[in-house]
Amino acid sequence: MPIMQNAPSARPIALITGITGQDGSYLTELLLSKGYEVHGLVWRPSDLDISFIKPLANNPEITGKTLFFHYGDLADGQTLRRTFQEVTPQEVYHLGGQSHVGRSFEIPESTCEEVGMASLRLLESSRALAGSVKIYLASTAEVFGAAAETPQTEETKFRPTSPYGCAKAFMTQISRVYRESYGIFVCNGILYNHESPRRGEAFVTRKITRTVAAIKLGLADKLTLGNTQSRRDWGHAQDYVRAMWMMLQHSRPDDYIVATGVTHSVQEFVEAAFAVVGLPWEKYLVTDSALERRLEPTQLVGNPAKIQQTLGWRAGHSFEELVREMVQADLADLASKNAEAVPSK
Ligand code: NAP
Numbered sequence: 001m002p003i004m005q006n007a008p009s010a011r012p013i014a015l016i017t018g019i020t021g022q023d024g025s026y027l028t029e030l031l032l033s034k035g036y037e038v039h040g041l042v043w044r045p046s047d048l049d050i051s052f053i054k055p056l057a058n059n060p061e062i063t064g065k066t067l068f069f070h071y072g073d074l075a076d077g078q079t080l081r082r083t084f085q086e087v088t089p090q091e092v093y094h095l096g097g098q099s100h101v102g103r104s105f106e107i108p109e110s111t112c113e114e115v116g117m118a119s120l121r122l123l124e125s126s127r128a129l130a131g132s133v134k135i136y137l138a139s140t141a142e143v144f145g146a147a148a149e150t151p152q153t154e155e156t157k158f159r160p161t162s163p164y165g166c167a168k169a170f171m172t173q174i175s176r177v178y179r180e181s182y183g184i185f186v187c188n189g190i191l192y193n194h195e196s197p198r199r200g201e202a203f204v205t206r207k208i209t210r211t212v213a214a215i216k217l218g219l220a221d222k223l224t225l226g227n228t229q230s231r232r233d234w235g236h237a238q239d240y241v242r243a244m245w246m247m248l249q250h251s252r253p254d255d256y257i258v259a260t261g262v263t264h265s266v267q268e269f270v271e272a273a274f275a276v277v278g279l280p281w282e283k284y285l286v287t288d289s290a291l292e293r294r295l296e297p298t299q300l301v302g303n304p305a306k307i308q309q310t311l312g313w314r315a316g317h318s319f320e321e322l323v324r325e326m327v328q329a330d331l332a333d334l335a336s337k338n339a340e341a342v343p344s345k
């Protein structure tokens, strides 16, 4: 797939790192619908062919006109600076990096490098840019870890329980220093779990909906999970990327919790997903302690009052709608792939 250079534009210009991920793909659609010129940093070129950005990347009406891709690894400060200078973005959405909490225990150094140091590099690149650039950083509920209070607010103390959470805590705190020292317009979205049919299959919700759909279609016979009593504050990714954009439209940079304020257990998610396909979960669910984490955060639930009152943000999807949408999307996807695999007579 060709990588296009940008042409002069009267549109607002945004740069997205992690454009091929769940949030990156939804954010790209949102910004294009608002008339932006969007530039995406692509880490591995093959990603374009397999990610949810593919329909946009393959659309000649969009790619090379309002959507552009640039190769770049977040570990490479030179490339990052050059991309900033070429693109001269007004808004930067930094979503790229290793995002799996469990995996961060296996690869702590690269996680801290990609999540922590890369964010510092990005702040430095922004500082070198002439003019004003607004930056969104993808912080997370994981910074609260063994949470000091429930629900958490923007004032809750950071007590991360994973290498990933530690790296995001560094990112959040160093960006506050840059905001106060250099006057950089940088916002941290402290986002709680958000899901969609585009969620990576290594995360629990998508693992559940994919497997439930496969069981319904006769392609699998069990769902194996780790800790099913674990609770999360789950929202819909489309609502959460809208929150990212809203933060950068405000007159003042600040940090915001983005959450629903309601938690459900993994077990409840499983039951809701099996209910969509009308199968008894008891028959298929298996637990395996090997899938449990060394340490889990406790009581992660966010209080979204500040973003609701300051920016007027509201979550637009219920838990039940989210589960249904994900199961139905996996049913449709697996059914079409299965039909492709069976030659027609
Ligand atoms: P995701 O689907 O895992 O997307 C992450 C993106 O970053 C992918 O495009 C990935 O490419 C890219 N990436 C990984 N390592 C990179 C590197 N070294 N250089 C450049 N790009 C790299 O994650 P998401 O759910 O969209 O989340 C977006 C951001 O929000 C992440 O930073 C995540 O930590 C944070 N966050 C997510 C949630 C959530 O519930 N989804 C909540 C709070 C915060 P590959 O696909 O090739 O790896």
Ligand code: GDD
Residues within 6 Å of the ligand: 099, 100, 101, 102, 139, 140, 141, 142, 191, 192, 193, 194, 202, 203, 204, 205, 207, 224, 225, 226, 227, 228, 230, 231, 232, 266, 291, 292, 293, 296, 300
């Ligand atoms: N992934 C996974 N796979 N998780 C499982 C499984 C399994 O087979 N079985 C049980 N779980 C439990 C995990 O132990 C955890 O308690 C919970 O399900 C959610 O796990 P994930 O879906 O992997 O998400 P996460 O909460 O660890 O992290 C996500 O949310 C964070 C924000 O709170 C990620 O998107 C992070 O990037 C994000 O920052």
